[in-house]
Amino acid sequence: MSECGRLAALDTCAVSDALDALRLPGAALGLHAVSGERRIAGRAVTVDLVEAEGAGAAPRHLCTAAVDASGPDTIIVVAHHGRSHVAGWGGVLSAGAVARGSEGVIVDGAVRDLDEARQFGLTVYAATSVPVTARTRIVERAWDVPVEIAGVRVEPGDYVLADGSGVVFVPRDRIDEVLAIAERIAAKEALMLARVREGESMATVMSADYETMLDREASR
Ligand SMILES: O=C([O-])CC(=O)C(=O)O
Numbered sequence: 001m002s003e004c005g006r007l008a009a010l011d012t013c014a015v016s017d018a019l020d021a022l023r024l025p026g027a028a029l030g031l032h033a034v035s036g037e038r039r040i041a042g043r044a045v046t047v048d049l050v051e052a053e054g055a056g057a058a059p060r061h062l063c064t065a066a067v068d069a070s071g072p073d074t075i076i077v078v079a080h081h082g083r084s085h086v087a088g089w090g091g092v093l094s095a096g097a098v099a100r101g102s103e104g105v106i107v108d109g110a111v112r113d114l115d116e117a118r119q120f121g122l123t124v125y126a127a128t129s130v131p132v133t134a135r136t137r138i139v140e141r142a143w144d145v146p147v148e149i150a151g152v153r154v155e156p157g158d159y160v161l162a163d164g165s166g167v168v169f170v171p172r173d174r175i176d177e178v179l180a181i182a183e184r185i186a187a188k189e190a191l192m193l194a195r196v197r198e199g200e201s202m203a204t205v206m207s208a209d210y211e212t213m214l215d216r217e218a219s220r
């Protein structure tokens, strides 16, 4: 199975635990599904946004090059630096992402045209939504460059997983290690759930062994 397929079979908590075991950052906090609630996995196509003032006139609308470059197994990752007063993503862009088969979009700030994103079936993870356009306010500094998303550095081609618990990023050169550990954690948790359903005591299922599980993964 491809790395994206293996990632999509996991959840963000198992991947976050694997990142913890490897002492890697990766969980981007404060983002949740605002359209098309579903788990998405893919490789990052990055965009970095800046205030328009002093940046010069925009030759095209923000995120357009990233949308044009996106497709299946990609997620458009927009560094909007927590701005909540203006949208870093909108409905026409959503239509473009859907037309190219992109897995979805992650914005660490506000987006708009959410009714359109939902209507088009696009999954969007963001901090919040507002009606206010980016035009004349925010422009694209660059795309296909390293960005920072809620404090996490993300390079083009890094792996992304987002679900009901939030968003995690995995550096592309660490994906094999992270997947191997996350898959072991998920398998252990599946066994724990079976024991819980069989009525075993919670204190036994989630014992000291569970508390120290990630340290043991780290030292394997
Ligand atoms: O003007 C914007 O912020 C972008 C927008 O509405 C869209 O893509 O539909």
Ligand SMILES: [Mg+2]
Pocket (backbone or CB within 6 Å): 090, 091, 092, 113
């Ligand atoms: Mg619009």
